[in-house]
Amino acid sequence: MKILLLCLLPFFAFGQKSILIRDIKPLPFTDVKVKDKFWAPRIETVCKTTIPxxxxxxxxxxxxxxxxxxxxxxxxxxxxxNGAFCSAYPFDDSDVYKIIEGAAYALQHQYDASLDAQLDSLIGKIAAAQEPDGYLYSWRSIYEKYPDSRSDDKSKGKGLRMAGTERWQLTDQHSHELYNLGHLYEAAVAHHLATGKRNLLDVALKSADLVCNTFGPGKLEKVPGHEEIEIGLVKLYQLTGEQRYLDMASFFLEKRGYGEEYSQNHLPVREQREVKGHAVRACYLYSAMADVASLTKDTGYVEALNALWEDVIRGKVYFTGGIGSSQSNEGFTDAYDLPNFSAYAETCASIGFVLWNQRMFQLTGDAKYIDVLERTLYNALNSGLGFSGDRFFYDNPLASLRNHERSEWFACACCPSNIARFFPSLPGYIYAKWGNTVYVNLFAESETTVENVNSRLQIVPVTLRQKTNYPWDGEVNIIVEPEKPNTFELRVRIPGWARGDAFPGDLYSFSNKSAERVYFSLNGKDFTPEIRNGYAIINRKWKKNDLLSMRLPMDIYFAKSHSAVAANVGRKAIQRGPLVYCVEGKDQEFPAIHYTWTDFTKPVSTRFEPNFLNGVQTLSLAATLLQEPHGNRPTRKPLWLKAIPYYAWANRGADNMAVWLADNPASAKKKPAPNLIEKARITVPEGSRGKSSFLNDRWIPNNSADLESTYVRFPVQDTVEILIELPEVKKISEVHAWWFTGKDCKLPASWSVQFHSENGWVSPIHGPDNPTLADGWSECHFDEVETRRIRLLIVGQHRAPTGLHELRVVEEL
Known part of the structure; x- marks a missing residue:
């Protein structure tokens, strides 16, 4: 079959009412050389460390x-x-495909014969695993081939529950059969374009032909439970020109509307107006809708996409650009439900959000989509990869109580493998082209060459070179070098934050305004360009070594949320350039940052520290530490808080962290008076969710169901035993418990306290039964005892789990 050398994501122009849908093409990453000190080292780390x-x-x-x-x-x-399946999930094949895709991109950055050979060996194993008719899903092949080894299946029954006993049986639920194939197709296209080889492409085409023969009108009329294959099918169509692949992608979109919100299958896609369910699934669906709409001139998809994007922007996206606030569905909840400590904001969802926003820009040419893309890229997405290249975040909270740290890998490893394929492709987001119009969307020291057409219909190569130290500096110089004078339109994005707009819509806004404006000069002469859709438009006959300069004001902005975001009431966030800032405990005189409030009326100092966190701009803010000694009024201690870019946090281990800082004393936590349990060792039952240290971190919740506070959820047991070991023998007379009632936990039916003596465990002498209260301390009072070891015995309600936010032991003085 003939392979057509087509751009990966072409978009055709079509009309929708009075809106022109543009045929904007991003310049392929292979045509862009990034030479800056921010992204170039990141890309190199992924190519040389993360992918291997x-x-x-x-x-x-x-x-x-x-x-x-x-x-x-x-x-x-x-x-x-032993023929048992070797890993945890039946979708684990997809991780291998994503890493192959990333490795193919890495080969195009710098050829590596060893990596090329390693990929060929791996592809050989994948090809050998494909069944004669093209079916490829390692879990099922192993399940059917080794019936005697099923009891040793490392998925521990998940494979059978998710995939069923027959091919495609649960494909519209959780089998991920089609999801895996989508990543196979993307990897195959990338590998073919990088190497010219067909070994993986032939596997993909054989698989895609089976899918086309199996699914469709009058055939198996099901859709993927996890969208992705639609994107891969479009890429196969664009590479080969085979219409059936585009038709299959369209079918999978059109057939939706008979299932669950979780997988966006609750309504036909044309009728969807609110983002629902799993965030990664949603972004892959919306990206595929944009792809298909651009190729089929379908305005119905565009109408739906516009409404869906507005719904996210209106109240379902974090200030860092992360999406999907809930862990329970890895996705969306109600508008303005944006907690900080329990924020999910999955790294894969950030990657998906970037893919979707890029496509929305390509359809419209509106800078607002790149504004959101940039915010996500520099903050929520960038935080997903540690500096070392081999430590990762799955979820990306906006606050931490030393309870969040980077991991080496995950049983469900979708995020590391997605990172491996995304970062090498990042240069492809910097520039775009529409006819003779060239867009500069992102700012990084880089070089590219485009081919324009002159009035005589001759091809004129034009080289663009960016010189900048963005994001630390706002000076952006663009050197234009046409092979011969050429008239064309250059559109340079003016970031929304530089225009004083924190975010499209009213979810976030800046409480302070810049005293400066954006300045432009051409060959050293200041001028004011036309501004349209967020772009400075310069249309002229460009000559060799023309210099366009843009100076963005690098003010320090203080952002506030819409008043309906409960988690951020009385708080502000900090932004400089495209970067959102946070404070981390290690950098402070007093690491207990959550007990401080920041005076945003005072000047903020800033400096670049080249040898700190790989080189970052840090900020210094005036703040006050609130301490609340037992029985006395709060005391206040002035101090300075050092702020760092959000993406850089947790590269030195788990720590306290906050993005949204209290801007008044009432909004700050008061640091409780010390109590005996602060230095105690606490042991909780095996199978508990949450660290035992959460029970003595002195973080007092707002209520028993507070998910913004630390907690431990205990497994369902007849009696839950909690052991408290003090550093030394003390006289005690009270033990206090603050129960957790979120995440399906119930208040206990009863609880009691025992202490350890020379006679073993005994119960102290106390008055009436211990109270079991919600939204406050449940206190157990008893006659003074001397002990070092205390245990709580918790009896839950019938078949209901119990949990604790905090414990307190009171010393008898």
Missing amino acids: FALRQCEETGRIRNFELASRDAGTDSGNE
Whole structure:
């Protein structure tokens, strides 16, 4: 079959009412050389560290072994003693595909013969695992091939529950059969374009032909439970020109509307106006709708996409650009439900949000989509990868009580593998082109060459070079070098934050305004360009070495939320340039940052620290620490808070962290008086959710169901035992408990306290039964005892879990 050399994401122009839908094409990352000190080292880290590390993890966790076991040539006769599935989830194949995609991009940054050969070997295993008719899903192949080994399946029954006993049986629920294939197709296209080889592409095309023969009108009329294959099918269509692949993607979109909100299957996509359910699924769906709409001139999709995007922007996105606030569905809830400590904001969702916003820009040419893309890219997405390249965040909260740290890997490793494919492709988001119009969307020291057309219909190569130290500095110089004088329109995005707009809509706004404006000069002469849709438009006959300069005001902005965002009432966030800032405990005189309030009326100092956190601009803010000694009025201690870019936090271990800072004493937590339990060792039952140290971190919740406070949820047991070991023997007469009633936990039916003496565990002498109260301390008072070891015995309500926010032990003085 002939392979057509098409751009990965072409968009055709079409009309919708009076709106022109543009055919804007991003310049491929292979045509853009990034040379800056911010993104270039990040990309190099991913290519040289993250991708090799992720491939090793796929080996060590059995993901690659799954393909070997599923191979047509594998079997007990070839030395396989155990044919059980080797990893945790039946969608683990997708991690391998995503890493191959990232590795293919890495080969285009810098060719590596060893990596190329490693990919060929891996692709050989994948090809061998494909069944004769094109079906490729290692879990099912292994399940059917090794029936005697099913009890050793490392998915522990998840494979059978998620995928069912038959092909495609649960594909519109949780099997991920089609999801896996979407990532296979994307990897195959990337690998073919990087190497010219067809070894993985042939596997993908054989699979796609099976999908086309299996699904469709009058055939199996189901849709993917996790969207992704639609994007991959569009890429196969654009590479090969085979119409059936685009038709199949369209079918999967059109057939939605018979299932659950969780997978955006509750309404036909044209009728959807509110974002619902799982955030990654949603972004992949909306990206696919944009892809198909651009190719089929379907205005119905565009109308839906506009409404869906507005719904997110109106109240379902974090100031960092992260989306999906809830862990329970890894996705969206109600508008303005944006907690900070329990924020989910999955790294994959940030990547998906960038993909969607890029496509919305390509359809419209409106800078607001790139404004949101930039916010997500520099903050929520960038925080997902540690500086070392081998530590990751799955979720990205906006506050922490030393309870969040980067992980080496995850059983569900979608985020590390997604990072591996995203960062090498990042240069492709900087520039775009529409006819003879060139867009500069992101700012980074870089170089690219575009081909324009002159009045004689001749091709004129034009080289653009950006010189900038963005995001630390607002000076952006663009050197234009046409091979010969050429008239064209250059559109340079003026970021919304530089115009004083914190965010599209009214979800976030700046409480202070810049005293400066954006300045432009051309060849050293100041001028005021036309501004349209967020872009400065310069249309002229460009000559070699023309210099366009833009100076953005790098003020320090203080942002506030819409009043309906309860978690941020009485708080402000800080932004400088595109970067959102946070404070982290390690940088402070007093690490207990949550007990401080910041005086935003006082000047903020800033400096660049080249040897700190890989080189960052830090801020210094006037603040006050509130301490509340037992029985006395709060005391106040003035201090300075050091703020760092949000993406840089937790690269030195778990710590306190906050993005939204209290701007008045009433909004700040009061640091409780010390009590005996502060230095105690606490042991909770195995299977508890939450660290035992949460029970003595002195973080007092607002109420028993407070998810913005730390808590421990105990497993359902007849009696839950909590052991408290003090550093030394003390005289005590009270133990206080603050119960947790969120996450389906109930107040206990009863609870009691025992202490350890020379006679073993005994109950102290006390008055009436211990109270069990919500939204406050439940106090157990008893006659004074001397002990070092205390235990709580908690009896739950019938079949209901129990939980605790905090414990307190009172010393008898």
